[in-house]
Amino acid sequence: MAERNLSWLGIDRIQWQALVVAYLRMDGRRAGGASRPGERPGHHVFAAYSGLILMTSISGIFLAIAAVVLEDPLTVSVVLTTYAAMNTSLLLLVDFTGLVVSPDDYRILASRPVDSRTYLAARLTSVLVYVAVIAGVMALPPSLVLGFWHGLGVLGFLAALLATLLCCACAAVIVIVAYAKLVSFVHPSRLSRALSYLQLTASTTFIAGYYLVAQVSQSAQLRHLSVRNVRWLWSLPSTWFASLVPVAGGLAGAAEWTGSAAAIVCVACCVPLAAGRLSLDYAERLSEIASASEPPARRRRILPGFGTAEAFAIATLVRAQFRYDPRFRLAILGVLPITAFYMMLGINGGTMTDPFVSRWGSFGSPMYFAVAFLPMTLHGSLLYSDSWRSAWIFFATPADPAKLIVSAKNFVAVFFLGGYIVLIAIVWSFYFERVWHAVVHAAFVGLLAHFLLQGAVILHPALPFATEPRKAERSSQVMGLFFLAAIASSIAPILLGVFYRRFATIAILAVLLIAVTIGLERVVRRRARSAVLGMEFRS
Amino acid sequence: MAASIHTENLSREYGGRLALTDLNLEVQPGEILGFLGPNAAGKSTTVKILVGMLKPSSGTARVAGFDVARDPLEVKRRIGYVPETAALYETLTAREYLALVASLHHQPRTTAQARIDELLERFDLSHARDQRLSEFSKGMKQKVLITAALMHGPEIVFLDEPLTGLDANAALVVKELIRGLAAQGRTIFFCSHVLEVVERVCTRIVIIDRGRAIADGTAADIAARTGTASLESAFVSLTGQRDAAQVTQDLINALSR
Secondary structure, three states: OHHHHHHHOOOOHHHHHHHHHHHHHHHHHHHHOOOOOOOOOOHHHHHHHHHHHHHHHHHHHHHHHHHHHOOOHHHHHHHHHHHHHHHHHHHHHHOHHHHOOOHHHHHHHOOOOOOHHHHHHHHHHHHHHHHHHHHHHHHHHHHHHHHHHOOOHHHHHHHHHHHHHHHHHHHHHHHHHHHHHHHOOOOHHHHHHHHHHHHHHHHHHHHHHHHHHHHHHHOHHHHOOOHHHOHHHHHOHHHHHHOHHHHHOOOOOHHHHHHHHHHHHHHHHHHHHHHOOOOHHHHHHHHHHHHOOOOOOOOOOOOOOOOOHHHHHHHHHHHHHHHHOHHHHHHHHOHHHHHHHHHHHHHHHOOOOOOOOOOOOOOOOOHHHHHHHHHHHHHHHHHEOOOHHHHHHHHHOOOOHHHHHHHHHHHHHHHHHHHHHHHHHHHHHHHOOOHHHHHHHHHHHHHHHHHHHHHHHHHOOOOOOOEOOOHHHHHHHHHHHHHHHHHHHHHHHHHHHHHOOOHHHHHHHHHHHHHHHHHHHHHHHHHHHHHHOOOOOOO | OOOOEEEEEEEEEEOOEEEEEEEEEEEOOOOEEEEEOOOOOOHHHHHHHHOOOOOOOEEEEEEOOEEOOOOHHHHHHHEEEEOOOOOOOOOOEHHHHHHHHHHHOOOOHHHHHHHHHHHHHHOOOHHHOOOEHHHOOHHHHHHHHHHHHHOOOOOEEEEEOOOOOOOHHHHHHHHHHHHHHHHOOOEEEEEOOOHHHHHHHOOEEEEEEOOEEEEEEOHHHHHHHHOOOOHHHHHHHHHOOOOHHHHHHHHHHHHHO
16 A cells, blocks of 8 residues: 555655665764774664754753743743754754765765655655654653643644644755755855854854743743734744644634644645755755865964974864864854853852952852863864864874874964953953953963863873764763863862952962963873873774 | 667766767677776766766767666666765665665565675675774775675676775676676676776777777777787877876976975
C-alpha cells in the first residue's frame, strides 16, 4: 500500500528508505565527532541526539514554568510555537549545508540512478524527523501544562504538540526557501558567517528570554498577559498555529477559528514551496556556488609583539580561524551576551558598585563570573577545531611547538581577553565614582583572569586547533571549568577589596600580580616544553 | 554491435568559456579507452556529462544506448563511476556507505551484504568495514569508491584517476581488474595523468586539449603520427605549451633566489 502510494508520487521506496536512514545517521554523527578505534559506530549517534534532547528539554521545562505562570492558554501556546519555530529556524540556518541540502549530495548521488523526487522526499523526511524530535521534546512539558494544568484535557495536550510540530515544519520550509534565495546573492561562507552572528543574537535573546521568564514568574501583572489584546500578534504565523490549542480545548472564538484555518492553509502552501528547493539540481547549484572562490581577504599588518616566526604564524592562524571558523568565533563572541546578562543582573541587584568606595557592595556581582569564565572558554576554543587535521603542519615544519602553544595563549590574552577587559573598564567607568577606579580594577581583574588562562595552559598544554571537537567531551570540560570559574569569581573580589583600602596596598598588589604573572609565564613555558616531547600527530 | 559510448558534437560551456568543443567519440563494448589531456583540458567535464552529472550545452551523448540528457536514470543504472575526488559520506562506515549505494541500485539486501563483505575482504578492508570513512586513509577511501562503482555489475565503468593513493599491490589488482572487466565485455573509460599506466592498460587512447580531441588511436599509432618514440613524448609534443626543460630551469632559478 505504502509502496504503491510512494510510486504514485514518483518516489522510489527502496532508495527513499536507504537515503533517510543514511541522512539520519549522518545528522546524529556529525555532532558527535569521529569515533574512537574499537568504538561502536552507533555510539556517537546516541550521544549526539541525547545531548540535543537534553538541551532542548531544558528549554521545554522553562517554557512549562512560563505556562504555569501565564493564565491565558492562547498566550502560552503563542510563546511555545514562536520560541520553537525560532529555535528550529536557527538550528537549520546555522547548519543548512549539513542538515538540509549538502553540496556533497550532488557529488555523491548525481552519478547514481536517483530521481530528484526521491531525493526531495528523503531530504524532506530527514529534516522533518530532525525537526519533529526537537519540537516534540521542547513542546512536551508545556503541552502537559496546557492539557492538565490549564484544563484543556488530552485534546488540548495533543493540539499543543501538533501545533508546535506543524509550526516548526513550516518554519523549516521557510528557512529552506529563504536560504535558497539568499545563497544566489551571497557566497555561502559569507552567509554562514552572517548566520553565526544571527545565532549570537539568538543566544542573547535566549538568555534574555530566561531572564524574562524569571521576571514573569515574579510579576503579578504579567500573569494576566494575553495576546488577545495585542492585535499585531495575529499577523504572526506562530499565533495562527497556536490558535489550534484553544480550538481543541473548546475555548475558541472567531479569531482562533480563523487563525487555525490560516495555519492549515500555511501547511498546504509549504509543501510545493519545499519541493522546488530540495532537488539534486539545487544541490548541484549549491556545489558550484560553494566551489567558486570568495573575494580575497584584506592583507593584514604584522601585529605588534607578534613578529617572530612562531608568534606571527599563530597570529595569522588565530585571526583566520576567527574569520572563517564559526565555532571559534561564536565561542569567543558568545561570552558577550552572557556578560551583558550578568551586567543586567548586577545593575538590577544593585551590586555594580565601585569596589574602592563600597567595601562589600560589588563583591557579589555576577559580572566576575563572566570574567572568570572567559579564559576557560578561550583556552577550550583554542584547542578544538573542525580543521584539526591541518595541524600536521606543526609537526612537519621546524617550528618550535612549545613556542606555538605559548604564542597562541599570548595572542588570545592580548587581543581577546585584553579587548574584553577594555570593554568592561568602559562599562565600569559609568558606574564607578572615578574613571581610574574602573581602569585599575579592570586591569587587576584582567591579570587574575590571565592567571586562569595560564593555569588552563599549564593543566592542558596543547597545540592550537589541533584537537578534534567532541561534543560530549567538551560539555564535561565546560562543567568542570564552570565550577572552577565559580570559585575564582567568588574569592577574587573579596581579596581585591582588601587591597583597595590604601594606595600603598594597591601598589603592592600591582607588583604582586605582575610578579605572579611572570612566574606563571615561566611555568607555562616549561610545561609547554615538557609537554611537546610526548606530542605526535594522529589523524 | 552498438557502441557503448557515442557522442556527437558534444560541447559544454561554463559562463561563456567553452570547456568542451564538438567532441565526437565512439567506444565499443570491451574496449579500454584511455582519456588523456593536460589539466583543465575538459576530461572531467566529458566524464561528468557521460555519467549524467552535467548537461551538455549542445550536441548529444549516448551511453549504453540511452541519451544522457533524456534518459539519465537509465544511463546511471548501467554505469559505475569512480570520481577524481573522494566524494563520500564520511560519517558513514564503509559497510553502511556501500549498503546505501547497493540500495540506490536496487540490489537485494542479502545479496548486497554478501557482495560488500566479499569485496571488502578482497580489497583488504574487512578489518575496517565498521569504521567511519573519515578515519580511512586516501588509499582506503579509493578502494571504497572502486567497490561502490563495481558492486552492481555495471556495463560501462568510468574511472577518473582510479589509482590515486593506492599502494603498488592494490594498484596492480585494479589494473588487472580493469583488464578482466574488459574481457567480460564491459567498457572502461579510463582518465589518468599517469601515461605509463594508460599506455600499458588501455587498448585505445584519446587525447584532448582545450576542450577538443586532438589524437585518437593506440599508443604506438599516436607516437608514430607525432614522430616521437613514446606516448609521453607524443603527449608533450601535442599539448606542451612550453618547453619542459625551460620550465624546470625557471623553477630551479626561482627556488635559488
